[in-house]
Amino acid sequence: MQKNVCDCVIIHEEVVERVRSSMPDSDKLYNLANLYKMFSDNTRLKILSALSCEEMCVCDLAALLNMTVSAISHQLKSLRLANLVKYEKQGKIVYYSLADCHAREIFKMGLEHIME
Numbered sequence: 102m103q104k105n106v107c108d109c110v111i112i113h114e115e116v117v118e119r120v121r122s123s124m125p126d127s128d129k130l131y132n133l134a135n136l137y138k139m140f141s142d143n144t145r146l147k148i149l150s151a152l153s154c155e156e157m158c159v160c161d162l163a164a165l166l167n168m169t170v171s172a173i174s175h176q177l178k179s180l181r182l183a184n185l186v187k188y189e190k191q192g193k194i195v196y197y198s199l200a201d202c203h204a205r206e207i208f209k210m211g212l213e214h215i216m217e
Contacts, residue, residue, distance in 0.1 A: 135183065136183055136185075139179060139180060139183045139185055140207070140208075140211060142176070144166070144168070144172070144173075144176050145176050145179065145180055146208075147166050148162060148166070148173070148176055148177065148180065148186075148197075149180070149185065149186075149199070149204070149208050150208070151165055151166070152186060152197060152198055152199050153199060153205055153208055153209070156189075156196050156197065156198040157196065157197060157198075158194050158195060158196050158197070159173050159174055159177065159195060159197070162177075162197070177197055184200050184204075185199065185200055185204045186198065186199060186200055186204070187199075187200045
């Protein structure tokens with residue numbers, strides 16, 4: 102049985118340095134990991150799916166997903182802190198929408214990837 106590991110002691114220093122110089126710094130990768138965590142929860146994905154169709158208030162999201170307003174609000178806060186959703190207050194009602202085209206594209210590309 103053949104293992105998928107290098108069997109040599111040669112390190113391709115020029116390759117290592119080229120890749121090292123092009124990699125994002127640790128803080129950026131940490132933030133990217135946190136962004137992807139937002140997509141690891143089924144409820145958050147349902148919220149993102151709904152908001153990719155239309156701006157909605159918390160009550161409507163709760164009714165759509167058959168969940169409590171409190172549970173939806175908790176997930177919206179996480180999505181807001183990750184800059185995936187934004188809100189606009191109109192009187193006593195708070196409407197949520199996707200923060201920008203990037204949030205929509207990330208969601209859309211993930212769906213396209215799993216449907217291949």
